Amino acid sequence: MNAPIQEVNTSMNEVNLHMVDVQGASDTRLIAINRAGIKGIRHPVTIADKGSGIQHTVATFNMYVNLPHHLKGVHMSRFVEVLNGYDRAISAEGFESLLRIMITRLEAESGGIEMSFPYFMTKAAPVSRIKSLLDYEVSFVGRIENGSYQFTMKAVVPVTSLCPCSKQVSDYGAHNQRSHMSVSVRTSGLVWIAELIRMAEDQASCELYGLLKRSDEKHVTEKAYDNPKFVEDVVRDTAAVLNRDARIEAYVVESENFESIHNHSAYAMIERDKLES
Numbered sequence: 001m002n003a004p005i006q007e008v009n010t011s012m013n014e015v016n017l018h019m020v021d022v023q024g025a026s027d028t029r030l031i032a033i034n035r036a037g038i039k040g041i042r043h044p045v046t047i048a049d050k051g052s053g054i055q056h057t058v059a060t061f062n063m064y065v066n067l068p069h070h071l072k073g074v075h076m077s078r079f080v081e082v083l084n085g086y087d088r089a090i091s092a093e094g095f096e097s098l099l100r101i102m103i104t105r106l107e108a109e110s111g112g113i114e115m116s117f118p119y120f121m122t123k124a125a126p127v128s129r130i131k132s133l134l135d136y137e138v139s140f141v142g143r144i145e146n147g148s149y150q151f152t153m154k155a156v157v158p159v160t161s162l163c164p165c166s167k168q169v170s171d172y173g174a175h176n177q178r179s180h181m182s183v184s185v186r187t188s189g190l191v192w193i194a195e196l197i198r199m200a201e202d203q204a205s206c207e208l209y210g211l212l213k214r215s216d217e218k219h220v221t222e223k224a225y226d227n228p229k230f231v232e233d234v235v236r237d238t239a240a241v242l243n244r245d246a247r248i249e250a251y252v253v254e255s256e257n258f259e260s261i262h263n264h265s266a267y268a269m270i271e272r273d274k275l276e277s
């Protein structure tokens with residue numbers, strides 16, 4: 001039978017006492033390192049969710065700290081220890097505590113955590129009201145530098161876009177496609193992931209659903225036709241919403257339309273830091 005984890009840790013610590021601490025050795029090159037850590041580690045997480053309370057998913061983490069010039073290496077095993085020891089639901093609000101635990105454990109002054117995960121929302125189809133899940137790629141990025149914390153949240157939101165030019169010049173039909181809107185926000189107050197997704201979806205020609213019956217398909221086709229948007233319209237309309245929201249300090253909004261009449265995408269981006277302009 002396997003020994004309990006605590007016993008294994010205790011005996012590992014005893015083994016470690018007799019080994020050279022290579023990472024803790026000194027370095028003489030006088031070159032500090034901005035970021036040293038681990039990338040691409042997957043870990044199950046619980047996300048605080050506006051609708052259902054919590055959501056279980058699997059996140060991919062990048063974690064790093066600064067390393068002063070005189071130290072040879074960071075203690076990389078400790079990043080993994082921090083992840084494994086954190087058993088609370090991770091929210092936009094609670095992300096800072098995870099970051100501060102990591103910086104303390106790594107005995108660093110600054111550092112960052114980037115966490116990306118699929119986030120699921122239950123959506124009711126527009127006419128049949130049948131419910132299904134739709135997935136979104138969401139990222140939390142937290143940094144602590146000179147003691148101050150900065151947090152950005154990003155959602156990649158798949159939507160439908162329908163071309164106003166095509167609608168205008170064609171005798172019938174209009175080319176339309178799936179687009180990826182991506183909205184990255186630095187916030188001062190709590191903004192739920194679901195709210196950010198809604199802000200983006202409302203600016204598209206039409207939002208997407210996981211499941212559509214024929215009555216729903218007719219509805220989304222006609223809705224997009226009645227609501228044509230260039231890639232520029234999509235980012236401008238989203239920026240207008242973000243401008244009005246006092247919780248949003250800064251943002252980057254992008255849209256990439258995977259054009260159905262070209263083998264390339266149409267793309268637009270607006271970046272604004274409200275504290276600077």
Ligand SMILES: Nc1nc2c(ncn2[C@@H]2O[C@H](COP(=O)(O)OP(=O)(O)OP(=O)(O)O)[C@@H](O)[C@H]2O)c(=O)[nH]1
Pocket residue numbers: 016021023072073074075076077078
């Ligand atoms: N700094 C650094 N560590 C690496 C590198 N490659 C592997 N390692 C890690 O080094 C780890 C062990 O280092 P530490 O985290 O310092 O382990 P430890 O000294 O037993 O743990 P502590 O007592 O908590 O410091 C291994 O698990 C590897 O993941 C590297 O390029 N740089």
